[in-house]
Amino acid sequence: MGDINHLEETFNQTNYQLSGHGKRNATVLKEAFENVDKELESDRYGSGKVIEEFQEKMAALTGKEAAVFFPSGTMAQQIALRIWCDEKALKKVAYHPLSHLEIHEEDGLKELHNIHSILLADKERVINLEDITGLEEEVACLLLELPQREIGGQLPSFDTLERISAYCRDKGIKLHLDGARLLEVLPYYRKTAAEVCALFDSVYISLYKGIGGIAGAILAGEPEFITQAKVWKRRHGGDLISLYPYIVSADYYFEQRADKMKRYYDEAKELAELFNGCHGISTLPKEPVSNMFHVHFQQSKEVVSELLAAVHQQTNIGFASYLKDLEGTACSYEISIGDLYAAVPKEQLKAAFQLLDKEMKQQVGIIRGG
Amino acid sequence: MGDINHLEETFNQTNYQLSGHGKRNATVLKEAFENVDKELESDRYGSGKVIEEFQEKMAALTGKEAAVFFPSGTMAQQIALRIWCDEKALKKVAYHPLSHLEIHEEDGLKELHNIHSILLADKERVINLEDITGLEEEVACLLLELPQREIGGQLPSFDTLERISAYCRDKGIKLHLDGARLLEVLPYYRKTAAEVCALFDSVYISLYKGIGGIAGAILAGEPEFITQAKVWKRRHGGDLISLYPYIVSADYYFEQRADKMKRYYDEAKELAELFNGCHGISTLPKEPVSNMFHVHFQQSKEVVSELLAAVHQQTNIGFASYLKDLEGTACSYEISIGDLYAAVPKEQLKAAFQLLDKEMKQQVGIIRGG
Numbered sequence: 204m205g206d207i208n209h210l211e212e213t214f215n216q217t218n219y220q221l222s223g224h225g226k227r228n229a230t231v232l233k234e235a236f237e238n239v240d241k242e243l244e245s246d247r248y249g250s251g252k253v254i255e256e257f258q259e260k261m262a263a264l265t266g267k268e269a270a271v272f273f274p275s276g277t278m279a280q281q282i283a284l285r286i287w288c289d290e291k292a293l294k295k296v297a298y299h300p301l302s303h304l305e306i307h308e309e310d311g312l313k314e315l316h317n318i319h320s321i322l323l324a325d326k327e328r329v330i331n332l333e334d335i336t337g338l339e340e341e342v343a344c345l346l347l348e349l350p351q352r353e354i355g356g357q358l359p360s361f362d363t364l365e366r367i368s369a370y371c372r373d374k375g376i377k378l379h380l381d382g383a384r385l386l387e388v389l390p391y392y393r394k395t396a397a398e399v400c401a402l403f404d405s406v407y408i409s410l411y412k413g414i415g416g417i418a419g420a421i422l423a424g425e426p427e428f429i430t431q432a433k434v435w436k437r438r439h440g441g442d443l444i445s446l447y448p449y450i451v452s453a454d455y456y457f458e459q460r461a462d463k464m465k466r467y468y469d470e471a472k473e474l475a476e477l478f479n480g481c482h483g484i485s486t487l488p489k490e491p492v493s494n495m496f497h498v499h500f501q502q503s504k505e506v507v508s509e510l511l512a513a514v515h516q517q518t519n520i521g522f523a524s525y526l527k528d529l530e531g532t533a534c535s536y537e538i539s540i541g542d543l544y545a546a547v548p549k550e551q552l553k554a555a556f557q558l559l560d561k562e563m564k565q566q567v568g569i570i571r572g573g
Numbered sequence: 574m575g576d577i578n579h580l581e582e583t584f585n586q587t588n589y590q591l592s593g594h595g596k597r598n599a600t601v602l603k604e605a606f607e608n609v610d611k612e613l614e615s616d617r618y619g620s621g622k623v624i625e626e627f628q629e630k631m632a633a634l635t636g637k638e639a640a641v642f643f644p645s646g647t648m649a650q651q652i653a654l655r656i657w658c659d660e661k662a663l664k665k666v667a668y669h670p671l672s673h674l675e676i677h678e679e680d681g682l683k684e685l686h687n688i689h690s691i692l693l694a695d696k697e698r699v700i701n702l703e704d705i706t707g708l709e710e711e712v713a714c715l716l717l718e719l720p721q722r723e724i725g726g727q728l729p730s731f732d733t734l735e736r737i738s739a740y741c742r743d744k745g746i747k748l749h750l751d752g753a754r755l756l757e758v759l760p761y762y763r764k765t766a767a768e769v770c771a772l773f774d775s776v777y778i779s780l781y782k783g784i785g786g787i788a789g790a791i792l793a794g795e796p797e798f799i800t801q802a803k804v805w806k807r808r809h810g811g812d813l814i815s816l817y818p819y820i821v822s823a824d825y826y827f828e829q830r831a832d833k834m835k836r837y838y839d840e841a842k843e844l845a846e847l848f849n850g851c852h853g854i855s856t857l858p859k860e861p862v863s864n865m866f867h868v869h870f871q872q873s874k875e876v877v878s879e880l881l882a883a884v885h886q887q888t889n890i891g892f893a894s895y896l897k898d899l900e901g902t903a904c905s906y907e908i909s910i911g912d913l914y915a916a917v918p919k920e921q922l923k924a925a926f927q928l929l930d931k932e933m934k935q936q937v938g939i940i941r942g943g
Contacts, residue, residue: 227815229821233606236599274813277807418813439681440647448818448819
């Protein structure tokens with residue numbers, strides 16, 4: 204009972220899935236390149252039409268004067284922080300305790316750049332103005348992640364963002380945006396990307412989250428900042444002779460999906476409501492502020508795994524391919540709405556949630572009865 | 574006169590070119606993916622069949638126990654040197670003054686890893702045993718580039734390599750191979766890749782030089798070394814969610830070209846002889862030891878540019894798209910034999926060299942006469 208591979212296996216056999224744009228397979232590349240001219244010239248170490256035009260497009264999107272394409276956000280963000288630290292001759296930055304830099308990068312910022320980080324706020328909530336005004340040490344840069352992914356994709360209010368930005372400018376603290384999912388939060392803020400980015404000195408956007416490209420990232424800012432970022436990109440080994448496989452696909456899916464973020468956001472709210480209507484299930488945040496949220500089950504990973512596998516098999520709708528254990532007594536997973544959700548037949552979806560609710564109720568009965 | 578853009582323009586209009594595998598355009602990707610199953614699953618942050626199988630294949634090729642795919646050689650090599658330096662707690666390495674790390678990486682090794690380099694030999698020749706035995710400072714690692722690209726692709730004898738390897742092992746100096754063009758030198762050494770790699774503790778191979786992939790590199794060594802390299806790959810921002818666009822194409826062109834290196838080498842010798850038969854032209858090395866060599870003209874870049882543009886237009890054979898100025902009185906460029914050379918009709922080639930020889934002779938006359 205509770206075989207987690209069984210969960211993934213049954214998920215992969217479903218006809219419909221709630222999350223994402225579909226499988227990350229060669230179709231993603233083949234579709235993006237299908238109508239690309241065979242004669243399209245490769246970029247060459249950061250130069251050439253294919254990379255320069257996309258960079259200009261992303262600069263315009265973010266309202267910044269310049270942008271540079273990176274193979275990864277990890278590389279782009281470390282470099283942004285390094286530039287701001289060097290400018291202030293102060294190797295200290297501040298960010299959330301669950302920032303990507305803190306938990307997913309093997310301490311690259313410290314090991315490669317010798318930059319130390321101050322963790323703001325606690326793990327359960329987003330950074331607010333008081334966390335920053337209360338800083339006892341000077342920092343060169345503050346990094347804000349919008350939305351804060353590891354807590355289900357939460358956001359500060361736009362008013363808070365404006366206050367933080369004004370405070371940082373006043374104090375000479377550079378403000379960097381981890382906008383891995385920036386486009387995804389624009390419908391909630393009812394702002395353009397440029398309006399949000401105007402509050403920040405530098406901005407990173409991921410090209411394979413909501414946009415659904417193969418890989419890659421954009422770093423945007425003032426020309427002098429971007430010139431330095433390109434030097435660091437070479438130092439990091441990111442100035443590849445050819446990045447066009449990522450650029451062409453990023454541009455292709457950007458064109459398809461940049462305007463769908465409102466739909467994904469509305470669908471996320473709809474889906475979260477369905478989860479919150481089930482016994483022993485809740486979402487974080489309760490009402491999503493982007494296309495993403497976390498689903499929390501008040502049952503152990505083993506129990507929920509078994510239960511979801513049964514739902515997969517009976518309903519043909521894929522809920523989860525994995526579950527994260529929460530102290531043995533609960534579990535959770537992440538949903539990011541993409542193209543797939545709209546294809547799920549509504550009646551089938553409703554029936555699946557009725558089954559899920561019933562199964563969760565029964566579990567409570569079993570456990571109470573046991 | 575001497576418009577260098579004119580040289581590139583006329584080169585691009587020729588039907589045949591002496592160097593390379595052809596244009597770096599989207600055809601390279603489309604051809605590699607043409608017969609790839611659409612369902613082929615992406616690698617995922619370094620895991621998955623597509624990356625693991627290719628890494629195993631490259632480990633077997635190099636005779637090492639493990640290998641890891643990197644987006645770039647710049648990243649792979651800095652990391653190899655960092656691991657060896659950390660192991661010895663000594664941040665000092667030795668390499669050739671024209672090593673890629675010294676002249677093409679914006680001092681990444683120093684700026685990111687705080688590793689200092691001792692430059693061995695002089696710029697005109699390859700490193701020999703005496704350069705190493707004569708080292709006055711202790712180093713953690715010695716990097717050898719085979720062939721030494723910036724001096725036309727020169728090589729030490731295999732006997733010298735063996736002596737260097739034995740000396741380094743005896744002294745506890747790690748030996749790293751910059752084998753960007755390793756496959757390309759095997760026909761000269763009459764050795765397998767594994768036989769050469771056995772002399773080294775770690776090995777880097779490029780996948781877009783002789784092999785002609787889109788980008789990417791392999792780093793090979795012992796399992797413990799590769800485990801550490803993967804951690805550093807993540808720190809550098811090289812552990813992309815999907816590297817398959819590079820891996821699939823590297824594997825495709827590896828299968829096509831790994832066995833053609835002997836042909837490229839023979840053709841390089843043939844072509845170098847044609848250049849050396851011309852007035853005021855010589856190759857470095859005189860007899861190539863791989864598929865590459867440099868062509869030196871005893872005339873200024875302006876004069877040769879004009880002259881080659883005329884040869885391009887009259888013969889339809891592309892010699893050079895660029896020229897490197899050598900102190901105003903001479904110039905040079907690099908040739909790497911690939912698939913294109915075999916397609917050049919021999920009679921047309923001969924006629925082109927006769928014209929080139931005649932034009933170079935005339936220049937001497939003009940300059941003497943003037």
